[in-house]
Amino acid sequence: MQPEIYTLLAFLVIVGAYLLHRIIVGGREARKVAGKMLVTCPETHQTVAVKVKAGQTALAAMVGKEKVELSQCTRWPERRDCDQACLAELTADPEKHRVWTLAAEWYSGKSCIYCGRPISALSHLDHPPALIGLDDKIIEWQNIPAEQLPDKLATARPVCWNCNIVEGFRQEHPELVVNRPWKH
Numbered sequence: 001m002q003p004e005i006y007t008l009l010a011f012l013v014i015v016g017a018y019l020l021h022r023i024i025v026g027g028r029e030a031r032k033v034a035g036k037m038l039v040t041c042p043e044t045h046q047t048v049a050v051k052v053k054a055g056q057t058a059l060a061a062m063v064g065k066e067k068v069e070l071s072q073c074t075r076w077p078e079r080r081d082c083d084q085a086c087l088a089e090l091t092a093d094p095e096k097h098r099v100w101t102l103a104a105e106w107y108s109g110k111s112c113i114y115c116g117r118p119i120s121a122l123s124h125l126d127h128p129p130a131l132i133g134l135d136d137k138i139i140e141w142q143n144i145p146a147e148q149l150p151d152k153l154a155t156a157r158p159v160c161w162n163c164n165i166v167e168g169f170r171q172e173h174p175e176l177v178v179n180r181p182w183k184h
Contacts, residue, residue, distance in 0.1 A: 036146045037097040039086040041075065048074045049099070049146035050086065074147050099146045106153045107141075112160035114167060119158050127161035130168075138168045 041048045051072040068087050075082070090097050104122045107129055111118050119129050130140045133156050144152050159167065170177050 036099040037090055037094070038099060038102065038146060038150065039089050039097055042085045043079070043082065044075075047147050047150060048086070050074070050090070052087075052090070074145075099149060102149060102153070103141050107158055110158040112163050113157045114163035115160060117160055119160055129161055130159040130164035131156035132159050138164055138171060140164065 035051070037050050037052070038047055039050055040046070049072075050070050053069045053071040068091055070084050070087070073079070073082075095101055100122065107119045107122060109118075112129075113132065120126070122128070128140050128142050130138050131152065132138050133152060138159055141149065141153075
């Protein structure tokens, strides 16, 4: 082959490696702020749930810029024109503000109040555990509005998925449940 072809191939490999690196950096930045997050609204000083435009964050990171914008907030549409000052809190430590992290830390080391088995680590591929509040109603943690989750967790007790199904059925349909003294 001629030297020009080698030079062109080397140039294409370098450009390809650079582009791959930028794509990886963009994906990493987008994953940092992906998902539902909880922040304190600077205006009301209350907890609100927000989502970031992860795709836009990734594209900005790919070209070497930092751009983080909200795509959703529980105060919207009424306050859609806010200055998004809560983003400073979020970008400082995104992992601390992730709803998933909050729930995972709360369940860590806890056991089910019904069966006593330890609650396994949260997984996107497994059945979610639940909790029982002061009203003695069982609810899966994912079904609680994100902005209410910290308050609910402060007074709740953990329930494993199996007991959630059994006790949830017992609560919803008490007329169908017959208590029998089973012999083992």
